[in-house]
Amino acid sequence: MCPNMIREPSGSKVLTDELILQCIDEAYTKHNFTGLVGWHYYNEPMVEHKRVFSLMERYPKGRYILWTNGLIQPDDPRINLFEQVYCTNYYPDKVNKDYYNGCKKVSIFPEHFDNRRQDTANIKRNHNHCLRPYVEFIIDNWGTAHLCCQDWRGEIDIGNIWDVGFEAVLKKRKEIMDKMRLRELPDRCIRCVAKIRHIPKFDEAIQARTMEALV
DSSP states (O other), rough: OOGGGGGOSSSSSSHHHHHHHHHHHHHHHHHOOOOOEEEESSGGGGHHHHHHHHHHHHOSSSOOOEEEOOOOOOOGGGGOOOOEEEEEEEEEEOOOOGTTTSSEEEEEEEEEOSSSTSOOOOOOOOOOOOOOHHHHOOOOTTTTTEEEEOOTTTTTOBBTTTTOOOHHHHHHHHHHHHHTTOOOOHHHTTTTTTOOSOOOOOOOOHHHHHHHHHO
């Protein structure tokens, strides 16, 4: 069901720890980012828990979020570095919720599969606004930026941080989003069947900034 079963690498160089930390630092210090940094993009981040914990320790000023299936729970107190945990319960009765007690917010919910693996080229075209780009910004394992998780094929050209740098990627993303507010949507967005029209479960500050951006 996961696009990771069929997607191809988007580049030839994988992200290094140094480049990851550089982008996080620039987001927080140069661009007034106040949100959460996650390590998930069609993967189970706890497979690399040692690397993830190390990165969070090296940048303690960051805020971190974990999306997980809850099966990998190493005996490591650094799990509490995650401010929020969202656990998709693919395996009922196998997830130990108590493991995340030191995290500020924990949510465990049943799986829900959509049709993002299917080509949506022939569906009814939809020019409605979507809130995904306001709560998601993705750089994949090979440095390619994605407007949101639904554009897993990389149909919207934002750039690769290995090629153009983090600043250029942010600039291109802003240009695209400025056009989207005028209903000039990329074709990928027009064909999307998984638009977010409201944001349940997100804190009020994020909701307020998002709605203000759409006005």
